[in-house]
Amino acid sequence: KNEVEQSPQNLTAQEGEFITINCSYSVGISALHWLQQHPGGGIVSLFMLSSGKKKHGRLIATINIQEKHSSLHITASHPRDSAVYICAVPNYGQNFVFGPGTRLSVLP
Amino acid sequence: GAVVSQHPSRVICKSGTSVKIECRSLDFQATTMFWYRQFPKKSLMLMATSNEGSKATYEQGVEKDKFLINHASLTLSTLTVTSAHPEDSSFYICSATTLDSSYEQYFGPGTRLTVT
Numbered sequence: 001k002n003e004v005e006q007s008p009q010n011l012t013a014q015e016g017e018f019i020t021i022n023c024s025y026s027v028g029i030s031a032l033h034w035l036q037q038h039p040g041g042g043i044v045s046l047f048m049l050s051s052g053k054k055k056h057g058r059l060i061a062t063i064n065i066q067e068k069h070s071s072l073h074i075t076a077s078h079p080r081d082s083a084v085y086i087c088a089v090p091n092y093g094q095n096f097v098f099g100p101g102t103r104l105s106v107l108p
Numbered sequence: 109g110a111v112v113s114q115h116p117s118r119v120i121c122k123s124g125t126s127v128k129i130e131c132r133s134l135d136f137q138a139t140t141m142f143w144y145r146q147f148p149k150k151s152l153m154l155m156a157t158s159n160e161g162s163k164a165t166y167e168q169g170v171e172k173d174k175f176l177i178n179h180a181s182l183t184l185s186t187l188t189v190t191s192a193h194p195e196d197s198s199f200y201i202c203s204a205t206t207l208d209s210s211y212e213q214y215f216g217p218g219t220r221l222t223v224t
Contacts, residue, residue, distance in 0.1 A: 035215060041146075041199045042117070042217040086152070088213075095142050096203070096213060098152040 002027040002091050006099040013106050019074040021102045023087035026068065033088040034061050034072050037101070046072070046085075077106045110136045112204050114216035121192055121223055129187045129219045131202030137182035138204035142213075143175075146199040155200075158185045192223040 003026040013019055023032070031050040037043050047054050047061040049070070054061050058077075063070040074081055082105050088096040111134040121127050131141055140159050144152040156177050158164045164177035174196075176188040185204075189196050201218040 033213065033215075037218075041220050043201055043215050044217070045215050048213075088152075091154075095154045095157060097154075098144075100151045 002029070002089050002097045004087060004089055004097050004099040006085075006087060006102050008102060009100065010103045011105070013077050013104070015078060015106055015108050017077050017106075019077050019081075019104065019106075021072045021085050021104070023070045023072070023089075023099055024068055025087075025089045025097075027089075028065065028068065029089045031090065032063055032070050033096070034070070035086040035088060035098075037084040037086060039083070074104075079106045079108050082106050110134075110204075110206065110214045112138075112202065112214045112216040114200075114202060114219050116219060117217060118220045119222070121221070123193055123223055124191055126188055126190045127192055127221060129189075129200055129202075129221070131185045131187070131204070131216050133183045133204045133214070136204075136206050136214075138185075138206065139182065141179060141185040141202055141204045143177060143185070143187050144201045144203070146201065146218075152201060155187075189221065192221070194223045197221055197223045 005024050007022045033048050034046040049063050058075045060073040084101040084103050086101045087099045091097045113132045115130045143155045146152045155170045156164045156166045158177050158179040160179045166172045179185040202216040203213045
């Protein structure tokens with residue numbers, strides 16, 4: 001089974017700060033997902049990436065397949081970015097294993 | 109991009125009743141859908157894999173008679189929690205894969221079930 005770790009577990013930042021969340025996994029993969037879970041529970045898929053880097057607005061995701069590591073960056077953070085960020089990697093077959101999540105709080 | 113919807117987004121039911129949660133792929137055909145459950149402050153855990161037209165495959169420890177899964181078409185899978193108990197209260201999420209790529213998964217927004 002693919003083991004997934006995230007760091008930090010919890011993160012508090014001031015509005016405007018640059019934020020980095022890390023994800024590492026134990027088994028080589030072809031693609032990794034970053035998900036955002038809002039306080040109400042709803043899940044939003046932010047990125048699916050298999051190499052290099054992707055950017056959507058203030059969010060940037062990078063992945064290093066050789067090092068089995070991915071990072072999610074948030075530039076110019078805002079209180080509305082407060083959420084739990086989860087990375088998910090494929091397990092054997094098609095299902096996914098989820099990281100424990102990083103709880104982000106951005107203070108105004 | 110591909111969209112997966114879930115309905116309802118929130119449901120409250122009484123103990124002993126059954127609740128059905130729908131997962132739909134809105135603009136693509138999903139050969140496989142997955143159902144996950146999230147306990148409070150825990151990570152998502154796979155419950156079962158649902159393939160269109162065949163019986164679902166349940167993970168160890170998940171009661172198949174309790175959590176009935178039906179995948180009748182390429183765009184719809186349902187999870188029915190039968191004879192619900194308060195310990196079934198949880199957040200349930202589905203995901204779906206397209207026909208041509210097993211690792212392009214699309215996640216539904218989730219359904220919060222509260223059993224009173």
